[in-house]
Amino acid sequence: MISKTDETLGIIGNTAITHALSSSLRDGSLSHAYILIGPSKIGKATLAIRLAQSVNCVVENQGLACLECSQCTRIAAMNHADVEIITPGEEAETDTSTGIKRLKELERDVALKPYEGKKKVFILRDLDDMRNENFNVLLKVLEEPPADVLFVLTANQYEYIPGTVLSRCQKFDFLPVPSFDIVQALTKQEKITEEKAFSLAILSNGSIGWAIEAARDDSIVEQYLRDRSDFAAMLAYDLQGKIAYGEKIANLFWRDRSLVLGQLSMMINWWRTMMLFLQGNRTDVLPEEEESLRQICGSYTVFGIVAAIKKTRDTMDYLNSINNPNPRIAFEALMISIHS
Ligand SMILES: [Zn+2]
Incomplete structure (x- = not known):
């Protein structure tokens, strides 16, 4: 089990991304919007949560989440008034889906002050599934948000994300996690044999999230x-x-x-x-x-x-x-x- 994150932010693999973000967290130079792009179950959502924890954590740990304070634990349990996961592409066929309704409300809600934390964090997941016309809503939301708001967007690939959205975010590309790192993580964290970890690493094709689920x-x-x-x-x-x-x-x-x-x-x-x-x-x-x-x-x-x-x-x-x-x-x- 990890306690107090280091510069990996507790993420397995993709250290170039986590190190860059940790250093921004440390010197307080975080951007207001990020887009994390890569295949599913590779750590994008976990990293988004770590960012939300890090900006709201109340323990001095060089700007990185301690994972133990009440802010960190409430965010991990998704029981925090200022951190929200929205999936705007959910049931994309209907305009009345909760994801889209919520996205439209954000135009108003970004202006509200954080309620219990230091920053409001909106995690907008799986943007590839979103219908084209709704990206205009997203664009308005991303326009000049207040300083106490952080957006973390995730998508599987670039193709369906308009350039206008990409240009408003700092982009990070996730790569498949190397087998070696997956084997190490599974044997250490999930306590499975090296042989089983090796099989899962091969089958996972670099998807650490899948490998962990399969180990369990x-x-x-x-x-x-x-x-x-x-x-x-x-x-x-x-x-x-x-x-x-x-x-x-x-x-x-x-x-x-x-x-x-x-x-x-x-x-x-x-x-x-x-x-x-x-x-x-x-x-x-x-x-x-x-x-x-x-x-x-x-x-x-x-x-x-x-x-x-x-x-x-x-x-x-x-x-x-x-x-x-x-x-x-x-x-x-x-x-x-x-x-x-
Ligand atoms: Zn904390």
């Missing part, structure tokens, strides 16, 4: 390995079999969008594993997956895998960015392209 809940890994092995088996199906596999996933889209997007990122991870295997890398491959990799990899080239990764990523972007996507057609096209 075996069913997450079991399900993920099952999905990977289903996908690997599907690669040997004929075209009809592949399309049926794609259709099954597509049908889940309107019920559970994030599950479907998760399946696509699982596919990308599997392609990456295949690429490593083809290139002769055995250290980043799970021993239990070697046999099925050996069977599949014969019919793939590195070039083919690169194309498959691109197509899978395009499918993800399409499902993410269009207001009313057609998941069935998207998956059918993906399966046809994988087949060829």
Whole structure:
């Protein structure tokens, strides 16, 4: 367990970001708005909370959160009147979603004085999901906020964030956390064996948040390995079999969008594993997956895998960015392209 954060702010990986922010916290030169960009479960939300704690902490710790005072603990429990997490892209199809309503209210609320802390902190999560026209609301909110307000925005990628929003924030790009750091964190904090930590580090693909969740809940890994092995088996199906596999996933889209997007990122991870295997890398491959990799990899080239990764990523972007996507057609096209 960490007590009193140091310059890493208690975040695993991405030290260039945490060191830069710690030094701004130390000399009081924090900007009024930040945007943290990177894949999900990589530490963006945790860092946003650490910033909120650091600016409100009442213990002298060089401007960094002590994690123990009443301010820090209340913020960690999200039980603090001046720290709020808003997800403006939630239920983006309707204009009456709580996230958007709340964002509109912020125009008025930023002017209010902090109630129990030193600074009001608004954490605006997952901006990629926000509808285009609502970015104008966000822009107004970000315009000249009072000095006692801090905005921390998060997004998975740049593509859907207008330049006008980006230019009002200081930007930080999160990178996948190296396997070595994940193994160290899991063995130390989660007290799991090195062998298990190593497997999780490989499967997590640099997503420390996923690795921690999986270390605490075996069913997450079991399900993920099952999905990977289903996908690997599907690669040997004929075209009809592949399309049926794609259709099954597509049908889940309107019920559970994030599950479907998760399946696509699982596919990308599997392609990456295949690429490593083809290139002769055995250290980043799970021993239990070697046999099925050996069977599949014969019919793939590195070039083919690169194309498959691109197509899978395009499918993800399409499902993410269009207001009313057609998941069935998207998956059918993906399966046809994988087949060829
Ligand atoms: Zn504190």
